[in-house]
Amino acid sequence: xxEIDNLxxxxxxxLQALRGCSLTVPGAEVVAVIGPSGAxxxxxxxxxxxxxTPTGGSIRLDGTELTAxxxxxxxxxxxxxxxxxxxxxxxxxxxxxxxxxAGRLGAVSFMQALLRRFPQADVDRAFELLARVGLEGYxxxxxDALSGGQRQRVGIARALMQEPRLLLVDEPTSSLDPKVARxxxxxxxxxxxxxxxxxxxxxxxxxxxxRFARRVIGLSAGEIVFDGAPAEVDEAALSRIYGADDWRDxxxxxxxxxxxxxxxxxxx
Amino acid sequence: xxxxxxxxPRRWRRPPVIATPxxxxxxxxxxxxxxxxxxxxxxxxxxxxxxxxxxxxxMVVSMFPPDFSRWxxxxxxxxxxxxxxxxxxxxGVVVSIPxxxxxxANVAPKWLYAVCRGYIGVSRTFPEVLxxxxxxxxxxxxxxxxxxxxxxxxxxxxxxxLAEEIEAIxxxxxxxxxxxxxxxxxxxxxxxxxxVMPRYIGLVIYRLDxxxxxxxxxxxxxxxxxxxxxxxxxxxxxxxxxxxxxxxIIAVVLVAEWFSGFVRARTK
Numbered sequence: 001x002x003e004i005d006n007l008x009x010x011x012x013x014x015l016q017a018l019r020g021c022s023l024t025v026p027g028a029e030v031v032a033v034i035g036p037s038g039a040x041x042x043x044x045x046x047x048x049x050x051x052x053t054p055t056g057g058s059i060r061l062d063g064t065e066l067t068a069x070x071x072x073x074x075x076x077x078x079x080x081x082x083x084x085x086x087x088x089x090x091x092x093x094x095x096x097x098x099x100x101x102a103g104r105l106g107a108v109s110f111m112q113a114l115l116r117r118f119p120q121a122d123v124d125r126a127f128e129l130l131a132r133v134g135l136e137g138y139x140x141x142x143x144d145a146l147s148g149g150q151r152q153r154v155g156i157a158r159a160l161m162q163e164p165r166l167l168l169v170d171e172p173t174s175s176l177d178p179k180v181a182r183x184x185x186x187x188x189x190x191x192x193x194x195x196x197x198x199x200x201x202x203x204x205x206x207x208x209x210x211r212f213a214r215r216v217i218g219l220s221a222g223e224i225v226f227d228g229a230p231a232e233v234d235e236a237a238l239s240r241i242y243g244a245d246d247w248r249d250x251x252x253x254x255x256x257x258x259x260x261x262x263x264x265x266x267x268x
Numbered sequence: 269x270x271x272x273x274x275x276x277p278r279r280w281r282r283p284p285v286i287a288t289p290x291x292x293x294x295x296x297x298x299x300x301x302x303x304x305x306x307x308x309x310x311x312x313x314x315x316x317x318x319x320x321x322x323x324x325x326x327m328v329v330s331m332f333p334p335d336f337s338r339w340x341x342x343x344x345x346x347x348x349x350x351x352x353x354x355x356x357x358x359x360g361v362v363v364s365i366p367x368x369x370x371x372x373a374n375v376a377p378k379w380l381y382a383v384c385r386g387y388i389g390v391s392r393t394f395p396e397v398l399x400x401x402x403x404x405x406x407x408x409x410x411x412x413x414x415x416x417x418x419x420x421x422x423x424x425x426x427x428x429x430l431a432e433e434i435e436a437i438x439x440x441x442x443x444x445x446x447x448x449x450x451x452x453x454x455x456x457x458x459x460x461x462x463x464v465m466p467r468y469i470g471l472v473i474y475r476l477d478x479x480x481x482x483x484x485x486x487x488x489x490x491x492x493x494x495x496x497x498x499x500x501x502x503x504x505x506x507x508x509x510x511x512x513x514x515x516x517i518i519a520v521v522l523v524a525e526w527f528s529g530f531v532r533a534r535t536k
Binding site for chain 2: 049051074075076077078079080081083085087089090091092093094098102103104105106107110113114158162168
């Protein structure tokens with residue numbers, strides 16, 4: 001169970017990315033977060049595993065307050081939050097197997113990681129997951145040799161390797177063509193319900209969101225302005241989320257938010 | 269006759285680099301005056317130059333044929349140089365790693381960044397021969413001082429260039445590793461190391477190449493290796509032996525350069 005209460009984030013230069021967002025995801029549920037570029041989707045999802053440090057509010061995962069955790073405690077919680085990225089964020093020069101095993105990086109010792117001596121149980125599980133995402137036989141390929149869809153499948157396997165209690169998914173399909181995008185999204189939703197865990201998916205493609213999610217959150221200018229079933233997303237809801245179609249503004253803000261997230265992500 | 273004759277042609281000249289006329293003339297006059305002062309003060313004397321040329325020719329003539337009769341002395345010095353270079357490179361490139369990580373602004377805390385950048389700055393300020401003079405005074409004549417010199421120089425060189433490589437890595441891969449709950453060492457191992465590894469290998473080979481060259485001259489200030497033999501042969505006017513030593517050094521440097529290029533071309 002994920003409980004987010006009155007979450008706010010103001011970046012160092014005064015940009016208010018989140019203005020009091022509250023959300024409760026009771027159990028295994030695929031939640032799509034939609035909204036115009038710059039609405040704070042990226043910041044929202046990164047506040048949950050604290051890749052971005054929230055300014056205020058509270059986040060509880062299965063009862064654990066995440067905003068109060070120290071470095072060590074935070075790493076312990078992150079180990080059980082799987083994340084899937086828009087640009088896959090694979091370790092390009094390493095093999096597919098090393099990328100999947102990287103999901104266990106928080107659980108193994110430095111020497112085990114250095115010498116790539118992961119526990120046999122992890123290796124077995126990695127092989128299973130590779131088969132499950134349709135990449136059987138690819139374990140020794142280098143990540144940079146794969147196609148976009150294959151890379152995202154490795155990203156999914158890495159996230160599942162963590163035995164996650166929550167999946168955070170940031171624009172999983174924006175770098176993929178429509179057909180591959182659908183299959184990737186279907187796979188993520190399938191796996192989330194198989195594992196019985198909640199998944200939060202940032203997605204700007206409203207069509208895909210309505211098709212795959214069981215619940216839709218609309219984010220606009222850092223506030224949740226819609227929360228309901230896909231069937232309830234009508235023209236009124238969409239205009240509330242996307243507002244006047246001032247797309248030029250929206251695009252400029254997206255660049256701004258990406259920069260903030262990247263800047264904060266590298267620190268500490 | 270379409271153009272009216274009253275319009276004068278518009279002239280154009282490139283605007284001067286220094287816009288203020290008096291400043292321009294002061295700058296030019298200053299440079300000329302200092303050049304004249306330097307020539308006079310250094311007693312650069314044409315007559316002396318003319319007298320020296322035949323003496324130089326005599327010296328070159330007396331170098332032939334090169335004298336390899338004391339090959340044991342030559343080989344001993346050369347082997348010591350090679351040992352110094354290999355040993356110093358082996359230590360230097362390993363010590364460089366923590367220094368480079370500390371000197372990369374995107375992964376190191378500010379205080380550590382300041383310390384490591386400070387060290388790199390100092391070690392790169394002084395030329396090898398100057399550092400060698402200091403270590404010879406502190407630790408006495410011989411290869412020990414030479415090895416220390418090359419270690420310091422290697423850490424400054426590899427540390428700086430590797431740090432710059434680390435600062436240019438893709439932050440997405442680092443973010444993904446942090447999201448798995450990995451500790452700082454795990455993040456370095458999987459998020460950073462694979463991205464900079466080809467560059468690091470190239471730097472190691474390049475530095476070995478440089479250390480081989482440097483190790484041949486450090487002996488001139490008493491820091492061990494073939495340089496001491498060379499210096500002594502000059503002091504005793506044994507120019508034919510000097511030439512033999514020089515030819516041996518050239519051979520080593522050429523081999524080192526070929527090897528360096530060969531390896532670096534294969535680590536892309």
